[in-house]
Amino acid sequence: MKYRTKEAIVGYLFSLPVILTVLVFTIYPIIAAFYYSLTDYQPLEARKFTYVFNPYDALEIHTGVLREEAKSYSVDELLNYFDPVTFVEIDVGVKLSDEEKELIKKNLDSLNLLADYREGRLPKEIKISDFMRRYMRNDSNRFTRYRPKFVGIQNFKDMFKDMYFYTSFWNAFLYSIIVVPIQTLLAIILAVAANSKIRGVNFFKSVFFLPAITSSAALSMIFWLIYSKPGILNKILLSLFGRFKFEPIDYLNEPNIALFAIMAMNIWSTAGYFMVTFLAGLQDIPSSIYEAAKIDGANGWQTFWKITVPLLRPQIVFVSIMGTIGCMQVFDQIYFLIRNLRNITISFYIYKNAFEYGKMGYASALAVVLFAVILTLSLIQRKVIKEEY
Template structure:
């Protein structure tokens, strides 16, 4: 049966869109579900490839026993020097939990291993998973692929006892509460200034927007030089008799210093959003207000700001998401744990501590918080005036 034209058109459309659909599935949807799953486990990325590592069993046994293979004639000579659990953990390099330890104690064929060692059969490279499948009488499936242990809600319970989780979450909230309103208001002011009909306005537009397109790493390094003890800021303050301050090393000043930098870099970016909104406001409204004798301040607060409500909502939502997820500036400039944010703490758990399961739980909590704040913003800040 011939396909209808609409069906053909839909199939062709999906065919052309398939690269984008697959990219979204692989790089967006799958990571979300994976993070949700890992948040209930003790997943450790350092252990994920552990069983695929190759090693030489003979060399490992020689190192463990203190004997070369050609020196040993019988098992009785070496059995007193062989400790199974130490060999598996330290010399083979397998991270064991209680379940796997019990499997090894019950089913590992030590005699076969030592006989093969004496016979010279172990002088070859092999994967750890293959080695375990050869010498385990039963339960070798537990060592074929890495499967994290299911912990249930343990990762989430752990947060209530984790002081750094509380500190990092408080810092993220504090950061957002200060930065979002200030950067939003400053972006509106910059947009109003950029929308003015004055000479050289194109130069000022470009100047305001440059920080938004500059590398975050480069900006962080520039501000590191500004905030350092011999930096420009301390030199300027020394003129007025102030002593040099280590702005980024002092926990009381480090986070506010980062806030100032973030406001400076993002206000110009959001200025473009408000500039587009200003150009949609009919000039007749401003002309009528001026004829009625309205002052510039009243025009700004009674006309400009209310008419920009859709843009304000968008900027506040995007600004909140960005501030709650702030990472790069903290990573580059903060050197103490009292000023870390939740995104940086997720990074440390995942890639420095190897606690990917706990990091996934933290990420899930952060996602829930951002979603809740976004819903509240949409509920209490209406787009229409």
């Protein structure tokens, strides 16, 4: 074997854990989301054939004939009390489509099942898939694994008739166009401050970055205490403007204010994180450029806008794209703090459809649209904000 081939094999073997991780946790979920967006996948039904049940109990309830008394009946007599579709759907507990009901009527071996019940040959417990495999004459594979129905682009058609899709999408877009520019500019200002040679600068760096490493749940609870009606913010405003008959505001339950309150929280908590990116960029700018500007008579404001900001363009592109992705996908603060559907974002609406409404197919279609929008916005940002000045 050639040396270069050996080297390639060894390289791939070393990188195999990373490749497998990316395939399993990134590539496969993306492909699955695209597939499920074209189906009526319902997570509550996905495990319906994996549950275990007691066939004796189910048949006793269905036929009204106790296990101990079954031998005194012939199979034909037991058959008079037995309806296969009702038994599977009601007593076994499997929700059936119209097509599955027809298959049960045609193919369930009722005589063999009742004979085993009469003779006591049934197991005490059996998985539904194994039961169907055992007593279905044909098409048993339809009842051993859940297969969502393919609906094509129906989920996407339903989406554009859904009022909450428009509301949640607009909220996420509004969130992005307000938060991203402000947090980017604030991060640059913090980076410039942290890069200056003043006493205690390391302490300020730590303080600025602290919100970025604090748990989102903990931050949400802190801001809940700040924003609630008897909270800190209302107490401060009451002490300042109480003489003007200031009325406390419930910021998180007021639809016209709630989303903007979350925006303020997000700007405060993420600006320090992006500050580090700009700080790295600032330290790569040669000091000779600033010295030349100073000799030419440029003041601090001119230096900032004419030198610092243009030379930070690569970092601005990165921060604006990452900020847009984060804002369009904002979920945790909305989940913890928002209680009305007028202020939800698209990520939270995807969660509600998938895990509360049991509509995973529709949620996947929403996720696909969100993916397409984020990709488009990222490409536009790369086109509009040139990395090179």
